[in-house]
Amino acid sequence: MSDEDTLELSIGQVAERTGLSVHALRFYEREGVLANPVRRMAGGRRVYSEDDVEWLRLCVLLRASGMPLPAIRRYTELVRLGDGxxxxxxxxxxxxxxxxxxxxxxxxxxxxxxxxxxxxxxxxxxxxxxx
Structure with a gap:
């Protein structure tokens, strides 16, 4: 595992990298469209990984292309379930x-x-x- 794979990113850093607002990131989390549950540090601070950023970039592209949120949520659920x-x-x-x-x-x-x-x-x- 490289350092980049384990890099812990704040919600602000993820917002900068994805172009999403902090509010939108929290919304996506509530809506269940993140491939992995957001980890929390002491005090409840959200911590993201590079994998989270890449998944969010995919979600942004799917939304920009008109995919409804329920369809993105379903796709996320399928990915979470794994192979098969x-x-x-x-x-x-x-x-x-x-x-x-x-x-x-x-x-x-x-x-x-x-x-x-x-x-x-x-x-x-x-x-x-x-x-």
Whole structure:
């Protein structure tokens, strides 16, 4: 085990590394989306590891891609259970992948409209046509 694996990080340090607020970290802990229970030092101070930071970064990406919190929680539960449920994990991720693809398709349709309108205004301003 390297020193980095055993590095103890404060909640503030984890907030800096993940881009999450301290409030969001506490929320994620309450919601059960951390792969490992947060350890506590004397006085109840939370202590995180590099593995916790990497898991939180994954959670941030899943949330940013639109995965609902209950789905992240379910994925976390499956990971905690260990080997034997990989098929369910794969199904969950494939379902989310499909939703992300649909979101991208919708955004591309929106982008097409925006680009069309931009072209119309550029033409108008160049004296070629009306908006």
């Amino acid at each position: 449920n990989e098929e369910e994990r794969l199904t969950l991720l494939r379902q989310h992948e499909q939703r992300v693809v649909e979101q991208i398709d919708e955004l591309n349709r929106c982008l097409d409209v925006v680009r069309y309108k931009i072209a119309r205004y550029e033409d108008y301003l160049a004296g070629d046509a009306g908006p």
